[in-house]
Amino acid sequence: MKNKSTLEETKHLMLAIQLIKLGARLQLLESETSLSRERLIKLYKEIKFSSPPKGMLPFSTDWFLTWRPNIHSSIFMNIYNFLVKNTELRGVYALIKAYQLYLEQVGIKLVNTDDEPSLSLTRAWTLIRFVEGRMLKMETCHCCHGQFIVNADDLNQNYTCNLCNVPSRAGKTKRVKENSLKAIEEVAYS
């Protein structure tokens, strides 16, 4: 944090606080703010009353393609793309707004610690990087016309989404499908 103005430093501090409250891990904080690792750890402890989880992020693209995570990832990505297309929000600020709207959409309030969102903020951040890195992309389901996350390397001709092609092991499928489709449609047509 050398040669930074007080205002600039405050901006990064506020950003870090917001990200920590939304569940960001250290790697995300280090990447998106210019605060030192020591400062971020101290801040994290003050806000969360515990140390940040250690180690590298274990995420691969596979996680985003499994049934439930894929639906949540797709809802988030629809919101994120909508914001980037229709607002001035970019980068980490688009991430934050899209994630807040995603939480609203799936009915999760982070103040209730029992409510663990399927897609964490750090995973949402990783998802955007995978899409920007062209490892994952959005594809239109030929059945419901919703946009879903798919592997960019797969042939996705006549792609059928996870909601239109529900595996038998997914419980409460009808309700999940209806709610998720509604969420995706709301974003797509708002």
Ligand SMILES: [Zn+2]
């Ligand atoms: Zn579909």
